Amino acid sequence: MAQVTLKNLVKKYDEDIIVKGINLEVRDGEFIVLVGPSGCGKSTTLRMIAGLEDINEGSVSIGERQVNDLQPHLRNIAMVFQNYALYPHKTVRENIIFGLKKTRVSKELIQERLSTIATMLQLEELLDRKPADLSGGQRQRVAMGRALVRDADVYLFDEPLSNLDAKLRHHMRTEIAKIHQTMKTTSIYVTHDQVEAMTLGDRVVVMQNGLIEQVGTPMEIYLDPVNVFVATFIGSPSMNLIPATYNKAEDKINLAELSLPMSMLPDIGAERLADGQSILVGIRPDFFEDKRFANSIENSWMLSEQEIQLVEPLGFDKEVSFMIGEQTIKARLDLRSEVNIGDKITLEVDPSRILLFDAEHGRRVS
Amino acid sequence: MSDFIAAQESKLGYRMVAPAFLVIGLLIIYPIFFNVYLSFFDVQLNGEKSFVGAQNYSKLLSDSGFYDSLGTTLIYLTGTVIGTTVLGLAVALLLNEDFPFKNTVRAIVLLPYFAPVISVVFGWQFIFDPVNGVYNHMMVEVLGWSAERRNLIGEPDSAIWVVIIFDVWKHFPIAFLLILAKLQSIPRDQYEAAAIDGYGAWGRFVNVTLPECRFVIATVVLLRLIWNLNRFEDVYLLAPNVETLPIYIYYQAFTGVIDQGLAAAISVVQLLFLSGLIWLYVKKVLKW
Amino acid sequence: MSLKRTNFQRVFLLGAVLLVLMFSIFPFIQILSTSLKYQVDWGNPSLIPAQINLDAYKELLGISTEEIELPETIKIMLDSPAISEEQRAAIVKKFKSNANVFPFGRYMLNTFVIATLTALLSTAIATFAAYALSRLKFKGRSAFSNMVLFVYMVGGVLLMVPLYQMSVSVGLASSVTGTLISLLLIYLVQTLPVAIYMLGNYFRTIPFSLEEAAMIDGYSRTEAIFAIIIPLSRPMLLTVMIYCFVIAWNEYLFASVFLKQYHDFHTLPLALQTLFTSKNAIWDRIMAASMLTLLPVIIAFTVANRFISSGGTEGGVKE
Numbered sequence: 001m002a003q004v005t006l007k008n009l010v011k012k013y014d015e016d017i018i019v020k021g022i023n024l025e026v027r028d029g030e031f032i033v034l035v036g037p038s039g040c041g042k043s044t045t046l047r048m049i050a051g052l053e054d055i056n057e058g059s060v061s062i063g064e065r066q067v068n069d070l071q072p073h074l075r076n077i078a079m080v081f082q083n084y085a086l087y088p089h090k091t092v093r094e095n096i097i098f099g100l101k102k103t104r105v106s107k108e109l110i111q112e113r114l115s116t117i118a119t120m121l122q123l124e125e126l127l128d129r130k131p132a133d134l135s136g137g138q139r140q141r142v143a144m145g146r147a148l149v150r151d152a153d154v155y156l157f158d159e160p161l162s163n164l165d166a167k168l169r170h171h172m173r174t175e176i177a178k179i180h181q182t183m184k185t186t187s188i189y190v191t192h193d194q195v196e197a198m199t200l201g202d203r204v205v206v207m208q209n210g211l212i213e214q215v216g217t218p219m220e221i222y223l224d225p226v227n228v229f230v231a232t233f234i235g236s237p238s239m240n241l242i243p244a245t246y247n248k249a250e251d252k253i254n255l256a257e258l259s260l261p262m263s264m265l266p267d268i269g270a271e272r273l274a275d276g277q278s279i280l281v282g283i284r285p286d287f288f289e290d291k292r293f294a295n296s297i298e299n300s301w302m303l304s305e306q307e308i309q310l311v312e313p314l315g316f317d318k319e320v321s322f323m324i325g326e327q328t329i330k331a332r333l334d335l336r337s338e339v340n341i342g343d344k345i346t347l348e349v350d351p352s353r354i355l356l357f358d359a360e361h362g363r364r365v366s
Numbered sequence: 367m368s369d370f371i372a373a374q375e376s377k378l379g380y381r382m383v384a385p386a387f388l389v390i391g392l393l394i395i396y397p398i399f400f401n402v403y404l405s406f407f408d409v410q411l412n413g414e415k416s417f418v419g420a421q422n423y424s425k426l427l428s429d430s431g432f433y434d435s436l437g438t439t440l441i442y443l444t445g446t447v448i449g450t451t452v453l454g455l456a457v458a459l460l461l462n463e464d465f466p467f468k469n470t471v472r473a474i475v476l477l478p479y480f481a482p483v484i485s486v487v488f489g490w491q492f493i494f495d496p497v498n499g500v501y502n503h504m505m506v507e508v509l510g511w512s513a514e515r516r517n518l519i520g521e522p523d524s525a526i527w528v529v530i531i532f533d534v535w536k537h538f539p540i541a542f543l544l545i546l547a548k549l550q551s552i553p554r555d556q557y558e559a560a561a562i563d564g565y566g567a568w569g570r571f572v573n574v575t576l577p578e579c580r581f582v583i584a585t586v587v588l589l590r591l592i593w594n595l596n597r598f599e600d601v602y603l604l605a606p607n608v609e610t611l612p613i614y615i616y617y618q619a620f621t622g623v624i625d626q627g628l629a630a631a632i633s634v635v636q637l638l639f640l641s642g643l644i645w646l647y648v649k650k651v652l653k654w
Numbered sequence: 655m656s657l658k659r660t661n662f663q664r665v666f667l668l669g670a671v672l673l674v675l676m677f678s679i680f681p682f683i684q685i686l687s688t689s690l691k692y693q694v695d696w697g698n699p700s701l702i703p704a705q706i707n708l709d710a711y712k713e714l715l716g717i718s719t720e721e722i723e724l725p726e727t728i729k730i731m732l733d734s735p736a737i738s739e740e741q742r743a744a745i746v747k748k749f750k751s752n753a754n755v756f757p758f759g760r761y762m763l764n765t766f767v768i769a770t771l772t773a774l775l776s777t778a779i780a781t782f783a784a785y786a787l788s789r790l791k792f793k794g795r796s797a798f799s800n801m802v803l804f805v806y807m808v809g810g811v812l813l814m815v816p817l818y819q820m821s822v823s824v825g826l827a828s829s830v831t832g833t834l835i836s837l838l839l840i841y842l843v844q845t846l847p848v849a850i851y852m853l854g855n856y857f858r859t860i861p862f863s864l865e866e867a868a869m870i871d872g873y874s875r876t877e878a879i880f881a882i883i884i885p886l887s888r889p890m891l892l893t894v895m896i897y898c899f900v901i902a903w904n905e906y907l908f909a910s911v912f913l914k915q916y917h918d919f920h921t922l923p924l925a926l927q928t929l930f931t932s933k934n935a936i937w938d939r940i941m942a943a944s945m946l947t948l949l950p951v952i953i954a955f956t957v958a959n960r961f962i963s964s965g966g967t968e969g970g971v972k973e
Contacts, residue, residue: 052866054371069370072869073877079870085863089886098881099871146871156870372791378875379792386783386846387798393843394805397816404816413822460670471671475678480955482904484923485948488930488940489685498696498937500684535677567663596809599906603927612811619815620911630815637812644807 001186002063002153003028004049010057011044011210018044020210021058026154031180031187033201035194036233041210042190046156049188051075062153073102078147079156082163084139086131086146093127096145103150117149120179137168148179157189161196173199194234198222206230223353228362231282231355237319240329241280243359248275253356255281256325264301264351268365278359285319287353288331291346300348308343322347398637405634409626422631432632435614439595441526442533442610447590449534451583454541459575461542462549479539487603490532494518525605532604533594541586548582549575588647595640611636682948689941696937710942714758758943765921766950768834769902772841773895779842780849780894781887785879787850788857789865799854806847810840810907817843818911830919833912840908845898852897856890857883896954903951922947 004026011019019041026032034042047053049060051072059066067075078099086095096117100110118124121141131139140160147155157176161169177200180187191197197204198218206213206221206229214226225231225239232238244255251270253260260281262270273279294300309328310321316335321328331347339345356365405422407415426432461472478486494501496517505512518524552574560570598612606613611632619629683701689710691703698704786792787799821836860883868878884891906923913919920928926947930940 050866050870051371052869054369071371071374071874072866073872073874077870079867081863081867083861083863085861085867087864087867087882087886098868099873102872146867150871374875375790376792379786379790379795382782382786382790383792383798385779386802386850389779389839389842389846390801390805393817393839394808394813394847395801397813397820398808400820401812401816404819409815409819411822413819457674460667460674463667465667465671471675474675477682477952477955478678480900480951481682481948482900482923482951484904484906484926485944485951486681486685488926488944489681489688492688492937492941493681493684495937498688500699503697503699535681592807593809596807596811598811599904599923603906603923615811616814616907619818626815626819633812633815637808640808640812644804647807648803 001028001184003030004154004186004188005061006045006049006058007061008058009045009048009055009060011041011048011053012056018210019048022210022212024205024212024215026186026188028186029184031189031200031202032205033189033191033197033203034205034207035191035197036207036213038192039209040207042192042207043158045207046158046188046190049154050077050079050156076153077156078150078152078154080143080147080158080160082159084131084143086139086142088131091128091130092123092134092142092145095131095142096123096149099146099150113149117145120148120182121145121175137164137172140164140172144176148183148185153186155185155187157187157191159191162191162193169193169196176200194236198234204234206233225282225355226364228280228282228357231357231364235284235286237285237330237332239282239284239355240327241282241357242324242327242329244279244281246270246273246275246277246279248273253279253281256327258303258324260301260354264299265354265356267352268356272365279365280357280359280362282355282357283329283349283353285330285332287349288333288347289349290333290337291348293334293336294348297348297350299351301351301354302346302348304346305344306347308339308341308345311339311341401630401633401637404627405631407627407630409630411620411624411626415627418627422625422628425628426631426635431609431614435609435611438526438608439610442530442601442608443591443594445527445530446533446537446594447587449530450538450541450590451586453534453538454545454586455579455583457538457542458545458549459571461546475542476539478536481536483536483599483603486536487532487600490528490604491519494528496520519605520607522605522607522609526608529601529605529608533597533600536600537590537593541590544586545579545582548579552578584650585647588643588650592640592643592647595636595643685941685944685948689938689945691938693938707938710938711946714939714942714946758946760918761920761922761925762946764919765903765923765947768838768841768921769899771838772845772902773899775838776842776845776849776898777853777891777895780846780853781884781891783846784850784853785857785883788854789862802847802850806851810844813840813843814907814911817908821912830916833916834919837908837912840912841902841905844905845901848901849894849898852894853887853890856887860886892957896957899954900951903947 004024006022006024009019009022010017022041022045024032034045036042044053048055049062051067051070055068059068061067062075062077087098090098093114097110097114100113105113115124118127121144123138123141123145126134126138126142131142134142140163143160147157161172164172173196180200189196189200198221201218203215204218204221205215208229214221214230216224221230221234225234228241232241242255244253244260246253250259251262253262262268288303289295289300291302303324306322308320308322312319312321317332318334318337318339320331320333320337320339322331323329333339337345357363358365404415406417406419408418408422409415457475461468461475465471493499494517496502496515501518502512502515506515516524518528556574556578557570560574565573596612597610598616601608601610602613602616609617615629615632615636618624618632619626687701687703688696690706690708691698692705692707695704695707783802787795787802817836817840821832825832864882864886865875865878868882869875873881904923905921906927909921909924910927913921913924926940926943930936930943
């Protein structure tokens, strides 16, 4: 087990700069998730840590040593590939212990590790089969088994669940979380799926265009996003961003026909705002409450008589849409609110859940 | 620091390629140049050389044997390339359909290609043998198309046709394989759309199959030209009196009045032709 | 095309298939048939021998059961107790061996040995070169790749004079071992380009992530090649070996140039060509010899066929 440190990591392909200077400290035993849209550089970063890509500038250190010039097989890492990369001519058993055989570990220990992993990943029945005879989910588990059976310093995961169907993905997510609970291995996990990021990570690293936007625990990222990109990337359905302007004279924010007094938002330094500044008001759909059933929060922001434009039932929850000005706003209500299109209901929001962003730069106003 | 992996890869690459590079460089590239060098000498079997300048070239330009062999080669190339391409196309079309025992048929069709020349050449000589062969029996006794038994292989004028048919028989499978691979990749919907548009089997062949196969047919033609320009065993062992260029070169170099310098000169001429064909191949075909 | 077939089309199709089959296979059947016929039967156009004659095969394979008539004088000499057992055996052997004019087995062995050596050596060198060309980046890679392609097309005939002169000047042409080495080298030259070409194409179809996985698993690049790529390429390696084998087996030009004077080391094409000059006497022997040289290739071909149709990289990587 070891910590991983990335310092000013840069990767270029000819003139294209894919990774523009990444700084990150992964703690020993931590499960950190790199998340971001396609092309943000997360996989490239992972591959640089693995040694499968050259580092143009900056450094990668595993434990105390810098590994820039170390070939992959000398870095003592394990990796789960997106397309599994199982050795087709070897059985499941041979696939799993292939890397382990390389280390000077006794035969008994190999057997022991093999059976532990096989039980953990439910692979006992499949040990003598070849990859061609396995389903996608089974192959994925073998790929994981191959990585986990080794005693590596760092475990790397390159979008391992992206090729599985939704149900299987959900199941495997839980399995991975359980395994990390037991094994407490330093893990770096790359995904474009923000649900995986939220559920699996001790900390989440949100990336865009080769740069880190924010690093924090899932809850920090969720409740305290540092800019519009992070705010909208995490959370489904995405956070509502309502265009508004700040009126200094009245010290309030105007959103179409509604207004939001700054007195409700004591934690935000209103003195930083300029008169007439364009603001985006960020409210997650989850934070709208149906007044009829809301826990009484003193001093909540009331949106009265909002006409419902659309109802999308999801079982226990439903997403309802209404308008503020030209903007469609989504709110998530539960079963108790029986609403239909055309109904007018009153929604309220806990002001501590309201975020303000500068419309021009996207940065959070705090 | 940045290109460390790339540098390792480079080193490994050079090491792995070294033996092959050595063999090819020493035993192919160098001899090609050495050949050009030798063509300016009068060279004996034991290695003695004397410089003769361009004499070998002027000799060959005035040698009727050389022109005869050029002519023979031309006829040979035309016959075999047309033959193998047409037959290859026909058989590919045939084997693109479904019928029982298709795989066995396919294996049998490939057999002539893989059979060693020496194993089949005598069989062919037997078939055309004036005394025992089935060909003469058919021609004279059965079909009555010929009044008397002829030794086709014995006479150079008729032998070349035997050689051509033999070559077609032996090498059409490779044309067939290349074309079949392409045929199988033509999406079925194109045929279905053509059928709906009113085209019958011939129409579909002309409007769907042929255009799709234009490229692979061009490849086959070019490759066959290149390979057959170099072909030795298939001709020499069947009918050594058919003097295509390679055979003519062989005779000059190792039999009769040994003149290796002349042989080298002819080789250079052939190399020029060949390079032209290869250039065509690389430009037109590999570009794709 | 699964558009409906009329009966006429179906008959036409089968007829055409039959025609092609007969065209391809007829010469082989002719060879087999004549090899089993007695001399009087040769002119008979029927492919079925009137009587099966196995003499040709027996003679070629050295299992002749004919009793050699020893001259009377020799017989008397043999009966004399003065000569030892060995001397007796040697004399008898001398007479017996004269009947065995064509040491077929020897030639087959020669050809087999040289073809196998060529196949093994060529495939080994080609594997490394092909891997480098298809997977590794280094300066001059495309130049070398193009050179391989060019050389693939140039072929052996254009090199007959210079290669011969080269071996003369190096002095290889004057000794048996030297000549054999020259021949092996030349066969390498004939087979290497096509082997590199075939293997290169194949390696390009193996997903690179397999080697990456092996490297993560603790194998260096070279180790990964031996542990993963080579086992995975077994069918292709076998195919290439067989291909090289057949090319060497077939070869006449250089064998005749280099081995002419060393009768004992003749390869089959050379031996058969020089010995069967008076064909009218021994068609059955020639045909039998043809069949026997055909056999190894057919066997190799069937084996290769079976190997090619098995799996490959299936299941290793998600497409």
